[in-house]
Amino acid sequence: MDVSGGNHKHKAPWKRMSKEELDNQYSPSRWVVRLGAEEAMRTYSQIGDEVTKRARATRRSLLDVPYGAGEGEKLDIYLPEAVSEAMPFLVFFHGGYWQSGSKDTSAFMVNPLTAQGVAVVIVAYDIAPKGTLDQMVDQVTQSIVFVQKQYPGNQGIYLCGHSAGAHLAAMMLLADWTKHGVMPNLRGFFLLSGVYDLEPIMHTSENARLLPTLEDAQRNSPLWHLETARTQPSYPACSILVTVGQHDSPEFHRQSREFYQTLCHGGWKASFEELHDMDHFEILWNLTQEDYVLTQIILKTIFQESR
């Protein structure tokens, strides 16, 4: 009978997995139920491309706005019909395991949100191999500082990220804004199918290069920081929604659940949603629809919090 290792085993089931199993657990496309893995990835780029073209054709936008001096430090701002100083902002960080993806194929939620008066910002950051994880975290920080400085009267900044982008958004729970000379008006986080503990990912073929040492993984793990530091939440009033697709892998489910539980224990205002019959990518595709349950939760949160 296993007595001593019970809790540990419960907390880190990945430690007992073979390399093949870890690779499998951390390859979201292999868990897609309605398409094959390759077809799912092709469809993902295709839909992203189409929705972004549509958003640019039908919405007022400011494209390739620099938020920093670097070539890759650009963001797109999509505006609602009625532009005002007091708009709420949703800032989105795309996924792609910090190695792929682009703001130019990631405008999924732009049309339904701008239709309701929310300005949507889609952020580019330097994916690997150009950027390191530390640099990406820094760029994400800078992009939020930029939005706050540009729109100081905003009615709230809400961060949303998908997969690796949810990781980058979650890192902002730990950001030190003092050196940037501005406190962003953060009111909510929408974290979609994210990874919050990067230690298992160090051991996957796809991501080993990004995380050469355990220190790199821990420094970039919001779960590790929140479990270790046990400090007071920096934004106690911020709503944090952690979501995972029903068809996401068991490891993705575990990551989301543990992050949610750690947030609750730490006194953050967190909620958890498992999205019914959704895979890792459909979560985003459905955000193009105004009547989708997640779009509705996002809109409700923004308009409740900013009233």
Ligand SMILES: N[C@@H](CC(=O)c1ccccc1NC=O)C(=O)O
């Ligand atoms: N090679 C990965 C791709 C991937 O993980 C991914 C692709 C697009 C958007 C998000 C992703 N995952 C995390 O960031 C896979 O097999 O699913």
